[in-house]
Amino acid sequence: MFQFFTEDQKMLQTVVREFVEQKIAPHAAEWDAEDKCPVELWPELGQMGILGCFVPQQYGGVGLGLTERAIIIEEVSRYSAGLGIAIMTHDLGVAAILNWGTEEQKQKYLPELCAGTKVGGLSATEPTGGSDLGNQGTTIDKTDTGFVVNGRKCFITNSHIANVNVIIGCSGVNEKGRKILSAVIVPPETPGLTPGREEHKLGLKGSVTGEVILNDVKIGDDCMLSKVGDGMKVAMHTIGHFGRSGMAAIATGVLKACLEDGIKFAKERVVYGKPLTALQAIQFLIAENKVEYEAAENMLFNATAIYDRGTECVPDVAAAKLYASEAAIRAAKRTIELMGGYGVINEYAAGRYMRDALAIVPSGGTSEIMKIIIAGGLTR
Ligand SMILES: Cc1cc2nc3c(=O)[nH]c(=O)nc-3n(C[C@H](O)[C@H](O)[C@H](O)COP(=O)(O)OP(=O)(O)OC[C@H]3O[C@@H](n4cnc5c(N)ncnc54)[C@H](O)[C@@H]3O)c2cc1C
16 A cells, blocks of 8 residues: 555545445456446446545535545556546546536536536547647537537547537637637537447457547537637646546556456465465566556656645656556566466456556557656756
8 A cells, every 4th residue: 555645545545445346346357358338337436426536525526636536546447447447537527627617517517427427528539640639620610609519539438428528629720820729518418429439449348438429519608618729728737637647547556456466376376386476486576566566656646646736747647657557568467477377368357457558558648648748847
């Protein structure tokens, strides 16, 4: 356990872990095998205070911070990284509305999102390249009564289950020829917004990922987040803090799974008449997994603590996401190796950890983009 948690944070971790062991762990392999997001759990997750836990009580949340949110997502992802990214992305819609919405928008959308009676999502990525966020093909055009949105988003988590969708798009071009981005909320059941193709992923299969199609989606003026032209700010602040700290927490959950499963297996498996733990080569693998898990946790909770104290910290969060996601791949490989032939048998979860770890890397921004952000923060 991270040594600098407060007593309340330690208690939260214990309570969430117990919930996860009861309600999530027994089904994680099945969700993975069936490529299924357990959306039926949403109301229960809402009751537990897991959804949008950082939302103040006046809007239906439990008023915690980014650190507590990372604790929750790490614990969920210890057993189901797929469900971890589904919750994480639900929270992106929540965070965008909480941090950039009007009082009216917060009162209208946040209580149901926190209760789990509605599912949230944030759509930025397009087929022309997720890294090139500024080059939005989706249009958000002004009309007499509000806005009309047209476009096609891809690789969107919760694409087929979200009913409160935050959409990033282009509202015109400035005098330098640069696209002006805006962020809007598309309310539940707005005609014209439909899920498109559903992707079948390598990992993170406890979540649904796919296209969000926007075909003449008419929304009111009251759906604009912040103001026209603030879309890049909304996207960067939301993805930069809530998205990537969430992905770092998911990767840290996978690291914890690799460490714990590796130790358990090594203690139980007997070779040469002794447990595997007697072999120094096996001890080295466990030690390396422990070091990388601790390093990932420290970087993650350092970054979330900076944010919770009121300072924006996109490069710190990017560093935590870069390290944790790459370390999770190394840890999964070590755990598979440690287990010998059993490591590649699907009855064991080690193969899933590797698939999940590989799928975490591009989600929320690739490792190359994280390096550009970290270096930018140091050299700008
Ligand atoms: C499981 C999953 C869930 C996702 N969920 C969401 C979601 O809910 N909402 C959403 O909006 N998006 C989501 N995404 C999209 C994700 O954010 C993008 O996949 C990511 O930003 C990368 O974009 P891309 O896949 O188009 O890759 P590209 O941008 O095409 O990149 C391809 C390669 O080029 C490299 N590259 C690109 N630009 C540079 C550069 N300037 N310098 C060096 N190398 C570069 C990249 O690192 C990568 O190796 C999800 C993705 C996945 C895999």
